[in-house]
Amino acid sequence: MDLTLPDDTLAAALEALAADVARSAGRLVVDERPDAVEVAATKSTATDVVTAMDQASQDHLLARLREARPDDAVLGEEDGGATGTSGITWVIDPIDGTVNYLYGIPAYAVSVAAVVGDPSVPGGWRPFAGVVFNPVTDELFSARAGAGARLVVGESQRPLAPTACDSLGQALVATGFGYAAERRERQGRLVLDLLPQIRDIRRAGSAALDLCAVAAGRVDAYYETGLNPWDLAAGWLVALEAGVHVGGFDGPGEALTWACAPGLADAFPDVVETGTRRHLEG
Numbered sequence: 001m002d003l004t005l006p007d008d009t010l011a012a013a014l015e016a017l018a019a020d021v022a023r024s025a026g027r028l029v030v031d032e033r034p035d036a037v038e039v040a041a042t043k044s045t046a047t048d049v050v051t052a053m054d055q056a057s058q059d060h061l062l063a064r065l066r067e068a069r070p071d072d073a074v075l076g077e078e079d080g081g082a083t084g085t086s087g088i089t090w091v092i093d094p095i096d097g098t099v100n101y102l103y104g105i106p107a108y109a110v111s112v113a114a115v116v117g118d119p120s121v122p123g124g125w126r127p128f129a130g131v132v133f134n135p136v137t138d139e140l141f142s143a144r145a146g147a148g149a150r151l152v153v154g155e156s157q158r159p160l161a162p163t164a165c166d167s168l169g170q171a172l173v174a175t176g177f178g179y180a181a182e183r184r185e186r187q188g189r190l191v192l193d194l195l196p197q198i199r200d201i202r203r204a205g206s207a208a209l210d211l212c213a214v215a216a217g218r219v220d221a222y223y224e225t226g227l228n229p230w231d232l233a234a235g236w237l238v239a240l241e242a243g244v245h246v247g248g249f250d251g252p253g254e255a256l257t258w259a260c261a262p263g264l265a266d267a268f269p270d271v272v273e274t275g276t277r278r279h280l281e282g
């Protein structure tokens, strides 16, 4: 699989495009959020919901990306998408943290990443430009390959960097849980193993923001099983470019995604990979 990245001029232009479309989708999602958000449909389980705004945000992103980049493919969480011929795919999550959106908890984001390779093949793709935008806090986490990661709020911006944590026992660890009861039970057993070995657990409700939280030093590490490419594409790049160690089995993906401050790179992957093999496989 050819994972050669586009040159930095193109990557910078696509990072700017990602920021522009994520901001406009994010404003749409917030401005048109009804007081009582209704569930429009359910997907994998009764608690895996989609609101009208998930679809509206994706339609908006798709239209804007097709207009700007007609030859690129688009892979999104909701219905619809597009094939392309350029070798670049936009991997988009129109609202990551849909349950938070449903309840009005201000931790949801629009995630937009440009990738090379095939996002359906574990280890067979790589993001090179992308953003995660929280429209409630107006925080834009932005990165492109080789150029670092930044947090942009209004006119100000600062480079992102992980914590200096180097002890598993001191680590504040974010995680998340899937929607299927059987998977949640297994994920709970892994948390049970982990809890006595770390400082504490956080479950914020958006994988994209969790990865950015490691990049911003707001938690020391993160792991989750069962993620889709759209949950992790932009957050993976933001974390990597901030200097976070990111991995999984065969790279970040459905089987396992982990991210940690460099000082935890020996202990943390080992403990979550062992726990995942023990509880989530078979």
Ligand code: IPD
Binding pocket: 077, 093, 095, 096, 097, 098, 099, 175, 176, 177, 178, 204, 205, 206, 207, 208, 224, 226, 227, 231
């Ligand atoms: C979910 C969120 C959540 C994670 C789930 C994802 P959605 O995405 O990222 O934090 O634990 O695995 O499916 O459904 O809100 O787009």
Ligand code: CA
Binding pocket: 077, 093, 095, 096, 097, 230, 231
């Ligand atoms: Ca998601």
